[in-house]
Amino acid sequence: xxxxxxxxxxxxxxxxxxxxxxxxxxxxxxxxxxxxxxxxxxxxxxxxxxxxxxxxxxxxxxxxxxxxxxxxxxxxxxxxxxxxxxxxxxxxxxxxxxxxxxxxxxxxxxxxxxxxxxxxxxxxxxxxxxxxxxxxxxxxxxxxxxxxxxxxxxxxxxxxxxxxxxxxxxxxxxxxxxxxxxxxxxxxxxxxxxxxxxxxxxxxxxxxxxxxxxxxxxxxxxxxxxxxxxxxxxxxxxxxxxxxxxxxxxxxxxxxxxxxxxxxxxxxxxxxxxxxxxxxxxxxxxxxxxxxxxxxxxxxxxxxxxxxxxxxxxxxxxxxxxxxxxxxxxxxxxxxxxxxxxxxxxxxxxxxxxxxxxxxxxxxxxxxxxxxxxxxxxxxxxxxxxxxxxxxxxxxxxxxxxxxxxxxxxxxxxxxxxxxxxxxxxxxxxxxxxxxxxxxxxxxxxxxxxxxxxxxxxxxxxxxxxxxxxxxxxxxxxxxxxxxxxxx
Numbered sequence: 257x258x259x260x261x262x263x264x265x266x267x268x269x270x271x272x273x274x275x276x277x278x279x280x281x282x283x284x285x286x287x288x289x290x291x292x293x294x295x296x297x298x299x300x301x302x303x304x305x306x307x308x309x310x311x312x313x314x315x316x317x318x319x320x321x322x323x324x325x326x327x328x329x330x331x332x333x334x335x336x337x338x339x340x341x342x343x344x345x346x347x348x349x350x351x352x353x354x355x356x357x358x359x360x361x362x363x364x365x366x367x368x369x370x371x372x373x374x375x376x377x378x379x380x381x382x383x384x385x386x387x388x389x390x391x392x393x394x395x396x397x398x399x400x401x402x403x404x405x406x407x408x409x410x411x412x413x414x415x416x417x418x419x420x421x422x423x424x425x426x427x428x429x430x431x432x433x434x435x436x437x438x439x440x441x442x443x444x445x446x447x448x449x450x451x452x453x454x455x456x457x458x459x460x461x462x463x464x465x466x467x468x469x470x471x472x473x474x475x476x477x478x479x480x481x482x483x484x485x486x487x488x489x490x491x492x493x494x495x496x497x498x499x500x501x502x503x504x505x506x507x508x509x510x511x512x513x514x515x516x517x518x519x520x521x522x523x524x525x526x527x528x529x530x531x532x533x534x535x536x537x538x539x540x541x542x543x544x545x546x547x548x549x550x551x552x553x554x555x556x557x558x559x560x561x562x563x564x565x566x567x568x569x570x571x572x573x574x575x576x577x578x579x580x581x582x583x584x585x586x587x588x589x590x591x592x593x594x595x596x597x598x599x600x601x602x603x604x605x606x607x608x609x610x611x612x613x614x615x616x617x618x619x620x621x622x623x624x625x626x627x628x629x630x631x632x633x634x635x636x637x638x639x640x641x642x643x644x645x646x647x648x649x650x651x652x653x654x655x656x657x658x659x660x661x662x663x664x665x666x667x668x669x670x671x672x673x674x675x676x677x678x679x680x681x682x683x684x685x686x687x688x689x690x691x692x693x694x695x696x697x698x699x700x701x702x703x704x705x706x707x708x709x710x711x712x713x714x715x716x717x718x719x720x721x722x723x724x725x726x727x728x729x730x731x732x733x734x735x736x737x738x739x740x741x742x743x744x
Contacts, residue, residue: 285320288327288377288385293397296390298373299483300363301402310365310401311347315358316377316385326380329361334370336396338384342367368446369400371481398482404441410476410490412545417495417527419468420564425495425529427451427474428465441478448479471497504528504559504568513552513575515643520550525568528559576645577603579637587627589655594628599649603639610635612732618686629732630655663729667715667742675709676740678729683707688730691740694723704729715742 293314300310314329327349331342348360359377374395377385387395409430411417419425429449431442441447441464448462453472462479474495478488503526508514510521524546525531533541534556541547549555552574558567579601587595599608600623610620611634617625627633635649667676678689687704691714699714700707714725725740 286318286379286383287320288316288318288379288383290314290316290375290377290385290388292393293375293388293390295397296392297397297482298363298399299402299480300367300400302405310362311360312362313358313360314375314377314388315352315356316388317356318377318379319355321379321381321383327357327359327377328380329359330376330378330384331363331367331399332372332374332376334368334373336372336374338374338376342373363399363401365401365403366446367399367401369398369448369480369483371398372396373399398480400480400483401446402478402480402483402488403444403447404438404478405485405488407487408441408476408478408490410474411493411527413491414527414545415491415493417468417493418498418561419495420561421497423561423564424467424469425561426465426467427476427493427495429476429490450477450479450484451475452477468495471495498561498564498566504557504566506555506557506568506570508570508572512570513573516550516552516574516576516645520548521572523547523549523555523557523570523572525557525559526566528561530560532558574643576643577601577606577637577639577647579603579647579649581635581649581651583649583651585650586652586654589627589630589653591655593655594626595653597625597627597633597635597651599623599635599637601637601647603637604641605639607638607640608635609638613734615730617732627653629653631732631734663727663736663738665738665740667740669715669742669744674715675713676715676725677709678704678707678727682729682731684731686732688728690728690730692726692728694725699725704731 295312298312300308302309316327318327328346329344330338331344332338333340333342342364344361344363346359346361350358350360352358374387376387389395390397410427412430417425417427429440429442431440433439434443437443447464449464451458451461451466451474453470453474458466466474466476468474472495473492475492476490477484477486480488505526507524508521509524514521527545531543531545533539533547535549535551536553540555549572552572554569555572556567556569558565579599581597581599583595583597589595606623608621608623610617610625612629613631614634625635630653633651633653636646638646663678664676667674682689682704685703685705689700689702689704689707690698691700693699693714700712716723723742725742727738727740729736
């Protein structure tokens with residue numbers, strides 16, 4: 257009885273071993289053999305035909321796979337290990353024979369670039385190929401997705417910088433418009449950098465900024481390994497050291513004196529770490545190397561060079577012109593009273609304009625104007641030669657309300673005077689009169705002094721409906737609007 261049981265046990269062991277060996281033999285017969293890769297390195301991201309290039313080929317042969325098995329290209333991690341592999345995107349499968357195919361693939365844009373990537377082919381049923389060789393015969397190569405492929409700026413495009421002895425200065429990649437992705441490599445966190453001092457590579461520095469504590473000429477390059485290019489480099493910055501802080505200078509973009517027209521001049525201080533601006537002793541602008549102004553004054557800036565502070569000063573003057581007006585901001589006139597307002601200026605060949613309630617006063621083109629009406633006035637002086645500039649003065653005139661002039665709103669064709677007329681106060685060369693029919697037809701459009709109620713009569717014959725017209729009177733004292741109804 258014991259012998260029979262033992263025999264059955266050994267039979268089970270033999271069957272299981274045969275099954276195991278059969279399965280091992282089945283998998284041993286499945287294999288993937290990558291061919292030599294047609295590239296030395298993967299350098300995706302270059303501009304080709306106005307688009308980012310990202311297409312690569314991997315050809316391989318395979319044996320003893322079911323027809324439903326698929327294949328894909330797999331990259332290692334940035335250290336060359338397949339313990340945490342990097343998936344690629346299959347763009348196209350190109351069959352070459354029943355046991356050979358080519359896969360066109362793309363690498364992920366978020367790839368962490370390095371010089372130690374490897375590549376293999378994997379199947380959907382878990383079989384992996386050996387590492388593939390590139391055409392240089394190496395199993396390891398560079399792989400980068402180059403997000404930024406252009407030159408770039410550091411130090412806010414400044415060509416000089418200064419730090420204090422014993423202190424330091426930080427050079428940084430400029431990122432003036434972070435909302436525009438392609439405007440700076442600083443918008444891409446995976447990008448690494450190579451920093452140089454006097455054309456010698458600085459070891460171990462690969463971030464978007466560099467702390468400088470020795471004088472020299474510095475610049476940076478984008479580090480894409482074997483995919484790098486000298487075209488992907490920054491401007492050069494000459495960094496110097498000072499024991500007492502540099503002698504800070506302030507430059508005016510339009511010179512000094514400057515022409516105070518347009519947007520004004522830009523003041524630029526010596527490059528440093530932080531800035532404190534003042535105008536005539538009062539805080540001005542922010543913590544920036546440059547400020548903009550259109551006004552004369554004494555401008556100072558304190559520059560922190562990292563451990564010591566120095567101050568620069570500029571007495572900024574305008575070569576436009578000076579002007580003044582001999583009237584207060586608000587003037588009150590009694591009924592019938594007038595005031596003569598005069599502008600004084602040293603402008604070259606000045607021209608003058610006077611406005612009442614934002615309307616240009618016709619004929620007022622000298623430096624004086626006789627004010628007789630209430631309202632908001634503006635005197636504008638312009639210099640058209642040399643430094644082209646303008647100055648404006650605003651003042652307000654108040655006083656008692658003028659007597660009301662009654663404007664008729666009914667015309668009786670059966671009455672003794674079958675015409676529409678306006679009060680004499682509006683029959684002036686500075687008063688505008690417009691009469692419009694209910695259909696939008698312009699019946700009169702001229703100055704009030706040219707209106708003759710009989711000659712310019714706009715009333716037409718009518719039968720049953722009483723027609724309605726509309727008037728607009730624009731005078732120095734304001735604008736009046738109303739309607740005119742014609743009756744029989």
